[in-house]
Amino acid sequence: MTQANNIEKFDEFSGQVLASFYNSFPVPINLQARDFVEQPTQYDESSQCDRASPDAVFFIATVEWLRRAGYIHADEQDGNDRIVKNGVLTAKGLEVLKIKPTSLTDEPSLGDQLADAAKKGSSDAVRKAVTEIMSLGARLMLQTLN
Numbered sequence: 001m002t003q004a005n006n007i008e009k010f011d012e013f014s015g016q017v018l019a020s021f022y023n024s025f026p027v028p029i030n031l032q033a034r035d036f037v038e039q040p041t042q043y044d045e046s047s048q049c050d051r052a053s054p055d056a057v058f059f060i061a062t063v064e065w066l067r068r069a070g071y072i073h074a075d076e077q078d079g080n081d082r083i084v085k086n087g088v089l090t091a092k093g094l095e096v097l098k099i100k101p102t103s104l105t106d107e108p109s110l111g112d113q114l115a116d117a118a119k120k121g122s123s124d125a126v127r128k129a130v131t132e133i134m135s136l137g138a139r140l141m142l143q144t145l146n
């Protein structure tokens with residue numbers, strides 16, 4: 001898989017995860033890889049049992065990155081790389097998702113745009129929203145450090 005494909009895949013998973021947490025805020029929810037990837041498990045010959053598929057591992061890695069970057073809070077992983085437990089937006093995550101684009105104040109917040117794009121299954125719109133969210137999050141972090 002190329003780097004560009006990884007970034008696109010990361011953006012899509014990030015958008016879906018953030019939209020899920022935005023829609024449930026402030027109630028923590030569990031997310032299962034099977035709700036985000038076509039094949040969450042695959043049979044492993046060496047252990048002779050089902051293991052997390054590469055897509056499930058990538059999904060969990062994306063969620064873990066969002067957690068470490070401060071956008072979400074979630075419990076430790078289940079050890080099987082397939083479930084995110086008690087996930088909820090952090091103050092930083094909520095703040096970024098509630099921002100409205102400065103170009104048009106009548107626009108819905110980034111969180112509302114993201115939730116709508118995720119619901120409609122619009123990958124391009126999800127990736128575009130995630131790019132803007134990550135950019136704003138980085139700027140907020142830099143402002144905090146200064």
